Amino acid sequence: MARATMTSTPAATKGAMTLLIATRKGAFTLRSDASRRTWKLSAPMFLGHIVHHMVLDPRDRRTMLMAVSTGHLGPTIYRSTDGGKTWKESSTPPAFRKVHEGESGRTVNHVFWLTPCHANEPDSWYAGTSPQGLFRSDNGGVTWAAFSSINEDPQYLEWMGTVQDGTPDGPKLHSIIVDPRNPKHLYFAMSGGGVHESVDGGKTFLPLIKGLEVVEGFDPATVTFHDPHCVRLCPSNPDRLYQQNHCGIYRLDRPSNQWVRIGKHMPKAIGDIGFPMVVHPRNADVAWVFPMDGSTVWPRVSLGGKPAAYVTRNAGNTWSRLDKGFPKADAWWTVKRQAMTRDAHDPVGLYLGTTSGEIWASRTEGQSWVCIARHLPEIYSVEAAMLAR
Amino acid sequence: MRIHIPSALRAYTKQQSEVEVEGSTLGEVLSELDVRYPGFRFRIVTEQDRIRPHIRIFVNDEQAQELLTPLNREARVYIVCALSGG
Numbered sequence: 001m002a003r004a005t006m007t008s009t010p011a012a013t014k015g016a017m018t019l020l021i022a023t024r025k026g027a028f029t030l031r032s033d034a035s036r037r038t039w040k041l042s043a044p045m046f047l048g049h050i051v052h053h054m055v056l057d058p059r060d061r062r063t064m065l066m067a068v069s070t071g072h073l074g075p076t077i078y079r080s081t082d083g084g085k086t087w088k089e090s091s092t093p094p095a096f097r098k099v100h101e102g103e104s105g106r107t108v109n110h111v112f113w114l115t116p117c118h119a120n121e122p123d124s125w126y127a128g129t130s131p132q133g134l135f136r137s138d139n140g141g142v143t144w145a146a147f148s149s150i151n152e153d154p155q156y157l158e159w160m161g162t163v164q165d166g167t168p169d170g171p172k173l174h175s176i177i178v179d180p181r182n183p184k185h186l187y188f189a190m191s192g193g194g195v196h197e198s199v200d201g202g203k204t205f206l207p208l209i210k211g212l213e214v215v216e217g218f219d220p221a222t223v224t225f226h227d228p229h230c231v232r233l234c235p236s237n238p239d240r241l242y243q244q245n246h247c248g249i250y251r252l253d254r255p256s257n258q259w260v261r262i263g264k265h266m267p268k269a270i271g272d273i274g275f276p277m278v279v280h281p282r283n284a285d286v287a288w289v290f291p292m293d294g295s296t297v298w299p300r301v302s303l304g305g306k307p308a309a310y311v312t313r314n315a316g317n318t319w320s321r322l323d324k325g326f327p328k329a330d331a332w333w334t335v336k337r338q339a340m341t342r343d344a345h346d347p348v349g350l351y352l353g354t355t356s357g358e359i360w361a362s363r364t365e366g367q368s369w370v371c372i373a374r375h376l377p378e379i380y381s382v383e384a385a386m387l388a389r
Numbered sequence: 390m391r392i393h394i395p396s397a398l399r400a401y402t403k404q405q406s407e408v409e410v411e412g413s414t415l416g417e418v419l420s421e422l423d424v425r426y427p428g429f430r431f432r433i434v435t436e437q438d439r440i441r442p443h444i445r446i447f448v449n450d451e452q453a454q455e456l457l458t459p460l461n462r463e464a465r466v467y468i469v470c471a472l473s474g475g
Contacts, residue, residue, distance in 0.1 A: 072443035072470040073397055073432040089428045095436035107435040 009236040009282045012346035018385045019351055020064070020084075021359065022051035022338075025377035027066060029084060036349055036363050039372040045084070053338060055114045056083075056385035057140075059122050064385075065141045067111035067127070075110045077127070079141040083387045092143040094127050094135035096151060106131055106151075113338070115176040118183030128173030132160045132190045134202075148202035159193045159207070159223040167191050174337065175231035179238050187231060187241070194226035195243070211259035213247040230277040230337040237284035240315075244277040244289055244337070251316050262316025266291070270303055270310070270321075276340035280348060280365075285315045288322075288342075288366060290335045290352060301332040309340075309350070309366050325369035326360070333358075338381030353379030390460060392418065393467040398433070401426040415446065416456030418466065433468065445469040 019030040019039075026044040049068045057063035062083050069075040077090040099105030108129045117124035123140040126147065136147035150156040160171060172191050179185035184201035187208070194212070196205040207223050214225040227246035234240040239254040249263030249272040263272025273294030280286035288311050293299040302308070308323035339353040350362040350369075357376035362369045391407050402408055410425075412418035416438070423430035433444045438456055440446060446453045447467040448460060460466070 070397065071474060072441070072472065074435065074441050076428060076432065091427055093428075093431060095431070098436050098438065105437040107437055107439070 010344060012282065013344040013386060015386065017343050017345075017349065018056075018387050019359065020054040020056060020381075020383040020385055021353060021373075021376065021379060022054045022066070022381040023353075023357070023377040023379050024050055027051040027054050028373075028376060030359060030373055036343075036345070036361070039361070041373050045087070046078070050110065051380065052110055052112050053114045053381045053383075055116070055383055056387065057116050057125075059116060059119060061386060061388035063140055065114050065125060067114055069110040075108050075129075077111055077114075077141055077144070081140070090137075090141055090144065092145075094129055094133065094144040096133060097146065106133070108133060109170050111135075112172045113174040113176055115178065118178050119180070121183055126176045126178075128176050128188060130170035130172045132171050132173040132193060134173055134176070134188060136202075148198070148205065150196075150205060156193075156205075160190060161192055161224040175228065177231065177233045177241075179233070180235065181238055187233070189228035189231045189243075191229065191246075192224055192227045194223045195228050195231055208252075208257060209259075210257045211252075211261070212243075212245060212250060213261065215247065229275045232277050232279045232287075234279045234284035236280070236282050240284045242277050242279055242287045242316075244274050246273070246294075248272045249274075249277070249289055249316065260316070262312070263289075265312075265317060266310065266319050267321075270308075271295075274335075275300075275337040276335055276352070277337075278340055278342050278350065281342065281344040282346075283313075286311065286313050286365075287316070288340070288350060290340055292334065299332075300334050305330050305332050307331050307333045309352075309369075311366050322362075322366035322369075324367060325362075332356075336380055338383075339379050341382050341384050343384040343386075349384065351382050351384055353382040355379060390418070390462060390464045390466060392422065393465075395468055395470045397470045398429065398468065401429045401432075411462075412460060414456065414460060415448065415453050415458040415466070418460060419456065443471045443473065445471055 017032045021028040026047040029042040030039045052067040054066045064080045066078045076093045078087040080087045096106040112130050113128035115126045125137045127135040133151045134147045135144045137144045175189040177187040186198045189195045194209045197208045198205045214220045218225045229244045231243045241252045243250040248261045250259040251262045252259045266272045274291045278288040307326040310319045334355040343349040347365045355378045359373040360369045361372045410421045419430045
């Protein structure tokens with residue numbers, strides 16, 4: 001295991017925040033004042049386009065990438081180098097290898113996930129697609145090429161399964177994570193297909209699924225059956241990862257390969273099913289989840305129509321409910337895996353977007369929440385960004 | 390020949406609804422359009438050279454199924470987005 005130099009805990013940030021909001025019908029931004037009390041919604045960008053993810057490059061705080069498709073047009077990536085004022089399309093978006101006549105080839109349906117590469121690799125980005133593929137750009141998102149061998153590897157293709165094994169709108173490669181100490185140490189996750197790790201810069205990957213549960217009656221040794229929803233690495237301790245899985249909430253402390261189901265400590269009436277996972281920027285014992293109803297046919301809405309986040313402040317040993325400010329009843333929210341995030345201020349700001357088009361924010365690490373935008377299209381992702389002035 | 394451009398793709402053609410392009414097959418025409426308007430082709434044709442599922446291309450009122458469809462100089466080509474859902 002390559003663990004190079006230790007990182008220091010990132011310092012708390014200050015000042016105005018910008019939320020990058022990707023929706024089923026376009027992208028929006030919400031900009032705050034320095035106190036994060038008031039927010040201003042932008043006009044829609046790419047109105048009518050399906051925007052899966054919009055991410056600011058933290059290395060220059062000006063470049064932004066946006067993963068876009070429409071109901072009929074194929075997938076592409078747009079790039080801005082002026083903080084979202086103007087956009088230009090990638091000249092070579094992520095695409096699978098063209099196969100020979102008679103062979104069965106794959107087609108990228110949409111780009112689902114964008115991750116900037118290591119701080120020492122400026123202009124380089126990773127992208128995860130649906131169906132599952134891993135791609136990289138080394139020119140700021142202008143051109144993309146397959147990264148690693150997994151897109152063609154027979155073993156990985158078997159683990160990825162078929163469209164029937166994936167999420168309803170297509171199996172997705174997501175949660176691409178770069179160890180801040182070492183650009184060659186990478187993780188990614190697939191729904192379905194498990195969590196995977198590389199310690200050689202992506203030349204090889206291996207599954208990292210020990211301890212993770214799968215749907216009752218299936219064999220957890222079969223990689224295909226694993227359905228991670230969201231994996232996060234703690235910036236203050238890159239040896240610790242948290243995961244919201246289809247089958248519970250987990251923590252992993254490296255060098256161990258054994259995930260521990262910390263969701264067992266959630267209240268029984270709530271359970272530990274959900275989509276997003278958020279980790280504290282400076283305290284690896286603190287993480288947040290947003291539980292959903294995973295009973296019967298999986299309604300995937302707030303349990304009992306009463307939205308609540310839950311926080312652990314001791315690495316998953318205990319959990320506390322955070323629902324002050326949320327509706328007390330009749331709120332049937334779904335918060336998707338990319339739609340809950342945080343800033344790095346002190347106290348940490350939390351943000352979530354609902355499929356019913358509302359953005360909720362907390363300036364108090366979840367102690368209280370306010371709605372800062374409503375009536376947006378179905379929200380797919382929310383990222384908290386600090387744009388360069 | 391004249392190619393009819395649907396509204397969803399006119400951001401590429403500077404809002405022109407029709408453009409003039411030469412080519413002896415549908416594939417050649419789309420490649421020429423991509424040279425002139427970078428990115429155009431991939432939005433309607435997959436990396437496996439298949440016309441995307443919700444795109445229809447008509448040549449003289451007949452639906453073209455593949456890029457090898459021959460075209461003559463008088464052909465009328467319509468690219469149509471098959472909108473569906475809400």
